[in-house]
Amino acid sequence: MPPQSPSPRAVSASMEQLRQEYAERFPGWTQQFITLFSGKAAAGQRPPWWITPPIVNWFLTLLQLLVAVLGSVYAVRLLGWFSLAVLPVTWLMTVNATRKLQITWSHHAVHKEVSGNRHVDKVVQVVSSAVALTSNYEDIFEDHVRKHHSRKVFTTITDPDSGYLIFLGFRPGTPVEELRGRLRRTPLSPRLHLPSLVYRVRTNFITATWTRRIASTVWVGLLVVLGVLMDGVEYTAAFLIPWFVLFHWAALFQTISEHPYLSFDGPPASRADYVARTWGRFCLEPLPERGAPAGRRLGQWARWLARMVFVQTPARFAVLASDLPAHDLHHVVPADHAWHLAFWHRQIHIDQAHESRMDQRELTLAEAIRQVLEGISHSPLATAEPQAGTA
Incomplete structure (x- = not known):
């Protein structure tokens, strides 16, 4: 029988306390925006009335993509060197939109959770995945619904996401430092980009329906x-860099932080074991200490602001786009189809002492990555032969 899954380190209490501290130290009118940014709702918080319905939000995502692409084009065309200050913003908007087309609209349309009408949801999936050049309906249904969500497959070596990580060289038994080094090198490796590009061509033109x-x-x-009509620099900035290079980076860091892949030698042995293989990932930074001298407090606020802008913002909008911070709710409470309200529904379940105890598994993106790498390194799947230096 597979061993019970180890839970993440005891960081959940600090996340709960940190969100409570944000609730205490920031004005009430900011709290819903803090929740939307971080993915972590405050205790007792309820969804605001102004959250748009999914099908409306889908159209807004397509509009966002158009505006972001045009922003990149005109930044290069009109701003000269000043475009270097604008492009990171338009790139983040582009990656966020294309990622949402994949991990939000294609994903939830396959689960029939966008409009409530299976025909409309099929159209949403086809358009979203075609525009983003990602998995067709049949491929995502096979890999995600039939395999990844199956309790016989979830997080095991047969999980498609586990296979992806093994292909990239994250092999069970590899020392943690080597895995960290590989993670630093992989974003610049053709091993990440070329197979991803081949897959995107294959799923759009070979395995897809007519x-x-x-x-x-x-x-x-x-x-x-557009490539023929546009300047090469403009086209590269508007399409090639964000739609491919940065998109692949975001997908890599999302996958290697999502679940403790390759950490076990078998599927979940029980409901509790299954639940333990899920967690939430939230974008919050510790706040400056109260009562510190003014000079130290000013430096701490400056550091907090810098990390929120340059670390947590890319993490939230590129890697953990849309409802991904509360992705554990999707697995733990699959009957809750209101995924666009997941941040608040997740907290409601926590406030009501739901048996899954999701509050015990709350991490930052960096903590989640560390958990996955350590799980792979100490995995019982490791062979007797050393894995150091494997490709």
Whole structure:
């Protein structure tokens, strides 16, 4: 029988306390925005009335993508060297939109959770995945629904996400420092980008249905025409860098922080074991200490602001886009289909002492990555042969 899954280190209490501290030290009108940014709702908080319905938000995502691409084009065309200050913003907007098309709209449409109408949801999935050049309906259903969500497969070596990590060289038994080094090198490695590009071509034009192939052909044809008409620098800045390079980076860090892949030699042995293989990932930074001298407090606030802007903002909008901070709710309470309200529903379950105790598994993105790497390093799947230096 597979061993019970170890829980993450005891960091949940600090996350609960940290969010409470934000509730105490920031004005009441900011609290819903803190929740939307961090993914972590405050105790007792309820969803605001102004959260848009999913199908409306889908159209807003497509509009966001258009505005972000045009922003990159005109930054290069009109701003000269000043574009270097604008492009990181438009790139983040572009990656956020394309990632949402994949991990929000394609994902939840496959689960039939966008409009409530399976025909409409199928259209949403086809359009979203074609525009983002990501998995077609059949591929994502097979890999995600039938395999990843299956309790016989979840987080095991047969989970498609586990196979992806092994392919990238994150092999069970490899020392943690070597895994960290590999993670630092992988974003610049052709091993990440070329297979990802091949897969995106394959899922759009080979394994897809004829309907999807036509949609992909029309869309790629439009992108080719734009490439011919546009300046090479503009095209690279607007499409190639954010849609491929940065998109692949975001997907890598999302996968290697999502669940403790490859940490076990078998599937979950029980409901509790299954739940223990999920966690929430939130974008909050510790606040400056109260009562510190003014000079020290000023420096701490400056550091807090810098980390919120340059660390947590890319983490939130590129890696943990949309409802991903509360992704554990999707696994733990699958009957809750209101994923667009996941941050608040998750906290309601915590406030009501839900048996899953999601509050015991709350991490930052960096902590989640560390958990995954350490789990892989100490995995019972490791062979007797040393894994150091494997490709």
